[in-house]
Amino acid sequence: MIEIRNVKKSYRGSWLSGKAGKEVLRGVSLTIPEGGCTGLVGGSGSGKSTLARLLLGLERPDAGEILIEGVELRKWRKEHPGKMSVVFQDYTASVNPRYTVEQILLEAVTAQTGTGGRGRKDENTDLTEQARSLLRDVNLPEHLLGHYPHELSGGQLQRVCIARAVAANPKILVLDEAISSLDVTVQEQVLELLAGLRKKYSMTYLFIAHDLQAVASICGDIYFLHQGVIEEHCACRDLSRVRSSYARSLLDSVIIF
Amino acid sequence: MELLKVEGLTVRDEEKGETLAENISFSLSNHECLGIIGESGSGKSVTCRALLGLLQGKLAVTGSAAFGGEELIKMAPQRLREIRAQHISLMMQDAMNAFDPLYTIGAQLAETFREARGMKRREAWEAAAAVVRSVGLAAPGEDPARVLKKYPHQLSGGMLQRCMTGLALALKPEILIADEPTTALDSINQRAIVENIRRLRRETGMAVIFISHDLGVVKYLADRLLVMRRGRIVESGEASEVFEHPQEEYTRYLIESRRRMSGQFRRAVSEGGAHD
Structure with a gap:
């Protein structure tokens, strides 16, 4: 279980860029049940990506605390290296363009096991087999192992990123707008893939997105984040009963197909 | 009245020997909204950019696109610039790149x-202020200069998107080409843009080419529909007819994918009975 308790985060302004200082998260609390998929919905500037960065330990909150299985985040991360992983929206920026798909995947595997690149021959074949099995997990053909990122389509590359994210067998996966750059048909396939992987590896998901329909299709419950404050929390099936004005207008604005 | 008639439009990448759009034909009348759907790389954007002479790189465009008796393909760049400024506006997905980072929003608007309307300095500044107000970036009592004096990097992607939308609509073009203008936005901003486009169609008779992979929005706006795949049109017709009775397997696949994805949401919303 992940508990985020009354977390606050501000960024200082800068006269150089002309940006004013801003309190991005103004006391956010949310609970993500173990093995569940929790959705976090909000517009641009709502603070949802900042919350993801705090949860990933890329930044520290100004106030409040984040507990995983009852343990403080940084301590938990030390005790469980690689057990929290992330998939970002921008798949092209997430991979090294000079690496092949195999190198991209194995970097994640070896970083965990500490075998580095200096393994014996049989160890290397074993690693290649691991990379193959990861590709199978995300429904990609094995011959892509030797390809470079620019030779793949957006959907294929995002699948590689997902494969890399699950390579170290994480318990928690943060998906920050992970499907937003993809075509609708591909979005649907990737959502299905993610749902399958979650069951297979009993992972906990935090699914961050601005598209309410996508969130509803994969999540059990949804938090609505607006201007740094959680406006509402509801189970997906009770979506029609949201009351806060932000969640209501988000819901009413959706053009359903 | 027929505004635009495209016939046999083909775009080829000579260096790679690829055909990006092949033999595309359609027409567009006053008031009409033509939706174009298809996956990435299907040639939707390339087709529309070819019409406006906005393709970059070594791409060869052949075929014909007649706008009010003038041929757009191979038109002199200066005249094409006038057409883009006065008659056909383009609204893009990527608002970040639509603005020059070195100038304020107000200066650019x-x-x-x-340039497009031959306005004097003060008049143009007023028009820019009206754009900012029209898309809700400055409430009636607020000073729009607060937004106008900002540089692009000081505004969020959603705000820039709204500025671009407001500008495209304020020019009151005869044709608006909207290339995935709502994809990156949350439902509230998305709805605002879509309703703005509808209003302008009603008020000015503007015709729209709306490119999107969000079938919900396309269905809501479009009268007619083109379905594109790998550079070709695979199906076309009345939008309601194509959505209800798709003939091609590819069209059915697009529709079913979207329906599956929105299924949970539809059920959750309809079971609660909050929606009608």
Whole structure:
């Protein structure tokens, strides 16, 4: 279980860029049940990506605390290296363009096991087999192992990123707008893939997105984040009963197909 | 009245020997909204950019696109610039790249009005202020200069998107080409843009080419529909007819994918009975 308790985060302004200082998260609390998929919905500037960065330990909150299985985040991360992983929206920026798909995947595997690149021959074949099995997990053909990122389509590359994210067998996966750059048909396939992987590896998901329909299709419950404050929390099936004005207008604005 | 008639439009990448759009034909009348759907790389954007002479790189465009008796393909760049400024506006997905980072939003909006409408400095600044108000970036009592004096990097992606939408609509073009304008936005901003487009169609008779992979929005706006795949049109017709009775397997696949994805949401919303 992940508990985020009354977390606050501000960024200082800068006269150089002309940006004013801003309190991005103004006391956010949310609970993500173990093995569940929790959705976090909000517009641009709502603070949802900042919350993801705090949860990933890329930044520290100004106030409040984040507990995983009852343990403080940084301590938990030390005790469980690689057990929290992330998939970002921008798949092209997430991979090294000079690496092949195999190198991209194995970097994640070896970083965990500490075998580095200096393994014996049989160890290397074993690693290649691991990379193959990861590709199978995300429904990609094995011959892509030797390809470079620019030779793949957006959907294929995002699948590689997902494969890399699950390579170290994480318990928690943060998906920050992970499907937003993809075509609708591909979005649907990737959502299905993610749902399958979650069951297979009993992972906990935090699914961050601005598209309410996508969130509803994969999540059990949804938090609505607006201007740094959680406006509402509801189970997906009770979506029609949201009351806060932000969640209501988000819901009413959706053009359903 | 027929505004635009495209016939046999083909775009080829000579260096790679690829055909990006092949033999595309359609027409567009006053008031009409033509939706174009298809996956990435299907040639939707390339087709529309070819019409406006906005393709970059070594791409060869052949075929014909007649706008009010003038041929757009191979038109002199200067005249094409006038057409883009006065008759056909383009609204893009990527608002971040639509603005020059070195100039304030106000300067860029005003320059467009001066060039496109021949306005004087003060008049153009007023028009820019009206754009900012029209898309809700400055409430009636607020000073729009607060937004106008900002540089692009000081505004969020959603705000820039709204500025671009407001500008495209303020030019009151005869044709608006909207290339995935709502994809990156949350439902509230998305709805605002879609309703703005509808209003302008009603008020000015503007015709729209709306490119999107969000079938919900396309269904809501479009009268007619083109379905594209790998550079070709695979199906076309009345939008309601194509959505209800798709003939091609590919169209059915697009529709079913979207329906599956929105299924949970539809059920959750309809079971609660909050929606009608």
